[in-house]
Amino acid sequence: MFNYFFRDKDSSRHTLGYKFFLSTIICIFLMFVDYRFDHLNTFRQTISSLLYPIQLAVNYPLQKIVDINYWLTDHSELVQENKTLRAERLLNNIALQRLESIESENNRLRSLLQTSQRLKERILVAETLKVDLDPYRQRFLVNHGLNDEVYLGQAVIDSQGIVGQVIRVNAYTSEILLISDLDHAIPVSLDRTGLRTIAVGTGDSSRLFLPYLTSSADIEIGDLVVTSGLGGIFPSGYPVGYISSISFETERSFANILLTPAAQLDRDTEVVLIWPSMDRDL
Amino acid sequence: MVKRNFLIPSLFLVAIFLSILPFPATLKSFLPEWVPLLVLFFSVMNPERVSIFLALILGLILDSLSGSLLGQHALALVIVFSICIKFHLIVRVFPIWQLNTFIILMLIIYEFILFWIDGAVGNNVPIAERIFPIISSILVWPVILRWLPALKDDAGNRE
Numbered sequence: 001m002f003n004y005f006f007r008d009k010d011s012s013r014h015t016l017g018y019k020f021f022l023s024t025i026i027c028i029f030l031m032f033v034d035y036r037f038d039h040l041n042t043f044r045q046t047i048s049s050l051l052y053p054i055q056l057a058v059n060y061p062l063q064k065i066v067d068i069n070y071w072l073t074d075h076s077e078l079v080q081e082n083k084t085l086r087a088e089r090l091l092n093n094i095a096l097q098r099l100e101s102i103e104s105e106n107n108r109l110r111s112l113l114q115t116s117q118r119l120k121e122r123i124l125v126a127e128t129l130k131v132d133l134d135p136y137r138q139r140f141l142v143n144h145g146l147n148d149e150v151y152l153g154q155a156v157i158d159s160q161g162i163v164g165q166v167i168r169v170n171a172y173t174s175e176i177l178l179i180s181d182l183d184h185a186i187p188v189s190l191d192r193t194g195l196r197t198i199a200v201g202t203g204d205s206s207r208l209f210l211p212y213l214t215s216s217a218d219i220e221i222g223d224l225v226v227t228s229g230l231g232g233i234f235p236s237g238y239p240v241g242y243i244s245s246i247s248f249e250t251e252r253s254f255a256n257i258l259l260t261p262a263a264q265l266d267r268d269t270e271v272v273l274i275w276p277s278m279d280r281d282l
Numbered sequence: 283m284v285k286r287n288f289l290i291p292s293l294f295l296v297a298i299f300l301s302i303l304p305f306p307a308t309l310k311s312f313l314p315e316w317v318p319l320l321v322l323f324f325s326v327m328n329p330e331r332v333s334i335f336l337a338l339i340l341g342l343i344l345d346s347l348s349g350s351l352l353g354q355h356a357l358a359l360v361i362v363f364s365i366c367i368k369f370h371l372i373v374r375v376f377p378i379w380q381l382n383t384f385i386i387l388m389l390i391i392y393e394f395i396l397f398w399i400d401g402a403v404g405n406n407v408p409i410a411e412r413i414f415p416i417i418s419s420i421l422v423w424p425v426i427l428r429w430l431p432a433l434k435d436d437a438g439n440r441e
Contacts, residue, residue: 016368020334020360020364023334023335023337024357024361026338027354028357030353031353031399034352035403047342047346051343051347055347058299130304131347137349137405203408
């Protein structure tokens with residue numbers, strides 16, 4: 001079959017014209033349909049399911065190297081790590097106790113105010129596949145897809161903050177766009193003042209840009225920026241980053257404000273997919 | 283016979299593996315374009331063993347793996363492949379520096395088509411990052427030119 005389809009026993013120059021024409025038309029048609037409509041989704045999903053073994057084959061040895069590294073770590077190192085982890089867990093548990101009481105208090109107050117109440121979100125831990133996509137875009141693959149009810153536009157976080165959103169769902173994998181991608185923008189608000197704005201990706205995973213704040217905005221270096229929940233994709237209240245630099249240009253009415261993402265965008269090996277539950281009206 | 287049938291598919295499989303290997307972000311844009319290099323090599327040296335549909339399928343695989351517009355890499359590969367097939371008899375007797383110049387030209391066309399389609403659909407890709415792969419690809423091209431014919435002969439394909 002390979003011989004029949006992919007090789008030209010007769011001199012390929014004679015039939016090149018019509019084959020070239022056919023292939024080009026196919027490509028242009030595919031691009032047009034892919035750009036304008038959604039009809040190619042199942043086709044894409046089929047291709048990527050077929051290619052999943054290739055990605056796994058690349059991922060597997062690299063994952064094994066990480067595992068072997070674990071296996072080779074010193075006993076004393078492990079004991080040390082275990083100690084610090086225990087200490088951290090204790091601190092986290094203490095903080096969590098306080099948080100739970102605050103949350104229930106918050107819900108009580110919300111019910112008094114007759115506004116909607118926040119429910120717990122469903123989460124799923126996903127491993128990132130160690131394969132590269134297009135190097136010019138800030139994207140990566142995780143090992144959950146349609147089989148785990150991942151959906152388009154789903155928010156992705158790590159232990160520190162917002163990572164990005166799902167932009168393509170395949171059968172067993174899904175593709176995640178980082179908040180630092182050039183084409184990504186996320187509605188945010190300043191934690192200290194509640195000022196709402198939009199954070200735009202710069203293509204550099206260590207920086208985000210706040211283009212729409214005026215020079216007179218009340219903002220300081222180190223301010224925490226959280227998701228505002230507007231736009232309906234990201235649930236509100238998750239940390240996005242910290243203001244890292246503020247500068248003004250006299251000829252522009254907007255300030256140049258950069259923020260450092262809170263999440264470890266380029267070093268994540270595990271991320272968390274969240275299913276925000278609908279706010280329940282009381 | 284078996285070896286001969288599987289040489290080209292396995293070479294392309296290796297090229298696909300190489301193109302999705304993860305590297306640090308700073309290194310990423312300096313990596314050579316393995317699949318187009320192989321396509322260029324075979325279309326110039328062994329045009330009877332590859333066809334335009336192979337280029338098309340490989341391009342679609344690259345599209346799917348890189349998450350780009352379906353048909354983007356495929357179109358670039360198909361066009362470059364066709365130019366190579368058209369001129370392969372002339373190119374093959376070129377002195378080595380002319381052959382290299384021809385390959386550079388093909389790589390530039392390939393990257394330009396990708397860049398152009400990116401621009402047409404509104405993806406932001408800095409043009410500098412499309413130039414680095416051309417440089418690194420042309421650096422590994424002599425290695426491919428030197429070692430692939432030997433590999434082919436080992437697989438029992440003396441012409």
